[in-house]
Amino acid sequence: MHKHIPIRRPRTARISYRAGLFAVPVLVIAALAHRAGLISDIELLPVMAFGFALGIAAFVAGLIALVSLWEKGGVGWSAAVRGVVYGGIALVPLAFGLYGLVTYPKLADISTDIENPPVLVDYDRPEPDKADRQLQREAYSDLVPRRFRVMPEELHTAARQVLERNGWPITSEIPPDLRDVPSRIQAEVRTLLFGFTDYLAVRIEPDPFGARLDVRSASLVGEHDLGANAERIRMFQEELDAVLLEAFGALEPVSEDEEAPPPPPELPLLSEVPYEERIGPPPPPSAKPVPGAEELDGEEQIDPLEELPEDLREIYVDEPAEG
Structure with missing residues (x-):
């Protein structure tokens, strides 16, 4: 009679493989459904949490199975390795998120103009408070308003071109038609x-x-943007510089402390005497002013027509009205 030695199969290897087999598809399907508009931002969060939980289970169970197989032997190496790989793939987004939580400040609304940020249409989240504004100054000191030596309508066109190149749909726009109203684009x-x-x-x-440019980027979900908004503003500014370089060539930069050029001086007046006092009231119709007539002081004035020849005098004589 032959004895059959049971083959050792760690249960953790099977758990790792099955959890990892579902973790990646859950996250991929959730992302595609969200982009297609089938689920909202809020509905996506629990699905993501479930996918990450499966990834953690697959990764941890796979490591336990590998250690057990190394020490005690058995079968299940393939399942354990696959579980670790699948779980690791599912945890890559989570790892990037944890890195952002540790590296970047807890902000979700970034603007180059901290005190007076551009208006966001259909944005019902509270504006950054004083503490958030100070935190942005310390973390993103490079994000400041920028000035360009181009006309506002030209800068507006260039900014719109950057948005269109990135495929960001424009949801609101105020064109640069009014001189006293700043133009604005929201995407x-x-x-x-x-x-x-x-x-x-x-x-x-x-x-x-x-023209002066201000950019604001804000998240609709979450209290921490993981540094995405600041990076998006930097990317927009870099691409805008590239568009302006294509259109106008190398523009001389405007430094932050550069003062505005003085306005042109006003032209001096030819005379300090008002026009009415110098010229006097306009003459009545069909009457021609006589030079020096104001100096006669009531004396008999000479009709200048009497000194003209007969053939020229009739040119200056008014014709009598008909009827």
């Missing part, structure tokens, strides 16, 4: 992996040098 931006909705607003105002 809807989707995050790279899961397609969360963010808003990007561009405001362009007249400036003594040409």
Whole structure:
């Protein structure tokens, strides 16, 4: 009679493989459904949490199975390795998110003009408070308003071109038709992996040098943008510089402390005496002023027509009205 030695199969290897087999599809399907508009931002969050939980289970169970197989032997190496790989793939977005949480400040609304940010249409989240504004100054000191030596309408066209190149749909726009009203463009931006909705607003105002640009990027979901809004503003500014370089060549930059050029001096008056006092009241119709007549002081005035020849005098005599 032969003895059959049971083959050792760690249960954690099977758990790792099955959890990893579902983790990646859950996250991929959730991202595609969200981008297609089948689920909202809020509905996407629990699905993401479930997918990440499966990834963690697959990764941890796979490591436990590999250690057990190394120490005690058995079968299930393939399942354990696959579970670790699938779980690791599912956890890549989570790892980037954790890195952003640790690296970047807890902000979800970034603007180059901290005190007076561009207006966002259909944005019902509260404006950044004093603490958030100070936190942005410390974390993103490079994000400041920029001035360009181009006309506001030219800068507006260039900014619109940047949005169109990135495929960001424009949801609101105030064209640069009114001189006293700043132009503005607002676009809807989707995050790279899961397609969360963010808003990007561009405001362009007249400036003594040409035009001033302010950019604002804000997230609609969450209290932490993982640094995405600041990076988006930097990317927009870089692409705008490239568009302006194509259109106008190398523009001389405007430094932050550069003062505006003085206005042109006013032309001096030819005379300090008002026009009415110098010229006097206009003459009545069909009457021609006689030079020096104001000096006669009541004396008999000479009709200048009497000194003209007969053939020329009739040119200056008014014809009697008919009827």
